[in-house]
Amino acid sequence: MYDQLMAVEPPVVVALNRAVAVWKVRGALEGLRAIESLETDPKLREYHLYHAVLGHLLLALGRREEAARSFAAAIECPCSEPERRLLRRKLSACSAEPGMK
Numbered sequence: 001m002y003d004q005l006m007a008v009e010p011p012v013v014v015a016l017n018r019a020v021a022v023w024k025v026r027g028a029l030e031g032l033r034a035i036e037s038l039e040t041d042p043k044l045r046e047y048h049l050y051h052a053v054l055g056h057l058l059l060a061l062g063r064r065e066e067a068a069r070s071f072a073a074a075i076e077c078p079c080s081e082p083e084r085r086l087l088r089r090k091l092s093a094c095s096a097e098p099g100m101k
Contacts, residue, residue: 048077
């Protein structure tokens, strides 16, 4: 369905949601490939969910340092305090021993 939405009007938030769906169906690597085209979009630079999704994908792929940078970027974006607390926990998970989330 996201592909159909993208054909009609490809706003970046739809593309980001599509990347999450791709991740859930095809795995983190395919999700990362789906999100890569969004990295230069200026609308997402200050959107915490873009950075958070990227961090989740990178962490799932074992790319902990990159994931940490993404979660740190998400924390710096406007978001609610509960979202910020979750992002801080995810950032901490990046430095934890593998398997210790």
